[in-house]
Amino acid sequence: MTGFLSLLRRLEGPQTVGRGRGFWGLFAVVLAVALAYPLFSDGYTVGNTVYFFVWVFIALSLCVIWGYGGSLSFGQTAFFGIAGYGYGVLTLNFGSAYGFTLVALVLAVGIAALFAVLLGYFMFFGRIAGVFLGIVTLAVTLMLERFMAQTAGPEWHIGSARLNGFNGMSAMPPLTIPWPGESIVLFADVGLYYFVLGLLVFVYLALRILMNSSFGNVIVAIRENPERAEMLGYDIRKYQLITFVIGAALAGVSGVLYTAWGQYITPSSMGMTAAALPLIWVAVGGRSDLTSTVVGTLVVLAAFQALTIYGSQYALVFMGVLLVLTVLIAPNGLVLGFMNWLGRLAARFTQRAG
């Protein structure tokens, strides 16, 4: 019990913005609105909202690795793709009965994490850092994209699942929860919405606890000064590897949810554009804070979709402009900058009131 309470205390700390009644009150209101929202909307719009939520996990993965850990990974989409394809191959072979889709979710994320252990081991124990880490991870994701793009022939299959080259894999079953009587199939509307929302809240809170723990302390210490961190007795390679694997698993969650949402995944999900977009969401929001990342990602995604109506090329150009503006105006992120400003305002207000 005391262990649980001390975990809850870690929900707040120096590594996360937002504390006290004001923040958690607002959190409760936002959560209540999110829970009630499907009641006031139609299935299609709700399904579209799930699509936004799906991407938040890969954004959080970058927030953890880059924002907190200080290692810029350009290749989170590699883990997204591996998990997405993994889910496809598993469910196309074994179907969705007996809750297997949920097992496939865990297995697919596990495969992505395992791949990250392998890649991360060579990078961190080989002391690859800084811009080189970005180059290696980008190369990996582009290589995977190229590889999957040439698997069009019938000889490319795993069991009964055809890889289908550039056209991608499709018709995998959506996530299905076994239920006495009739299984609950989570199509891309209200059912999936609540599932993903629940997962998102869980992951967000769990990451807050992790980042405010002693593990999180070491992670930011490595970002600030790796030499000093090592000279305090921390094996920084191990910490970097664990962070990288956690991030890969989160990107994998995005991949599986995306695949289950649209029952569809293609190699371009690991391509250059796909790899660059999460960087922009996270940079614009505020990479060194979980809340800023979530808010920033949702806002930028919504704006992106609104713009796409007028032409997807312009939307991409706009994303580029947004990134440049962020770097120039608020290098730590627009949302984070705004929240810090709010915090200062509140502090001044309470000071005056006191």
Added chain:
Amino acid sequence: MSLLELRELNKHFGGLHVTNAVNLTLEPGEIHCLIGPNGAGKSTLFRLILGEHHPGSGEILFAGENITALKSFARIHRGLSVKFQVPGVFKGLSVRQNLEIALQSRHRGAELESEIDRLLTFLGLESEQKQTAGNLSHGQKQWLEIGMAISLKPRLLLLDEPTAGMSPEETHMTGEMVQRLNADGMTVLAIEHDMAFVRQVAQRVTVLHLGQVFAQGSIQEIVADERVAAIYLGQAHA
């Protein structure tokens, strides 16, 4: 048994011999100062002791154990600790968090908090604890890093220019700090240019010149040594 023993330590970068067959022995409980002109190989010697560089040949023994092949973090676990020449604090984090990161592997919960408070008082940084470490004055950063280094309760503390950029008063306070630590049983090896500091604390002095041990003895002996004065004036190899 000596605490640290360097045996015939060689390190060269290309054709440049940065340390050349260095032999050095530290006895437990002493304050030993390492002096020498720029480029004498002092900081490189520290990096060899810490495992950031690996020697071309030679051995490093710590408390009788050969640690030549150990990784840096493992050497820290054996009881080594360091304050770098350029203050190596976590600039973006608060002073308190800096110390928490240093202390958290030995203490937990309320005990951790009281240890941090105790260390803040020792360093005279109580009023700065919420300050971002990057905003501290140069001297305060030095103290904060010394605080992080000693929080590991090391058997041997390495200090690379602990008083660089400090006023004479601050230098003297740092000297007293080092003496207090030494009185508690900590062995100290310090690289220092400030002779006032060396006079204040050193029990033994080693002069390094062109990667070799040039002279060794008490501060009085070193000051009286004309050859030492000569290398500082650049006449030794003329």
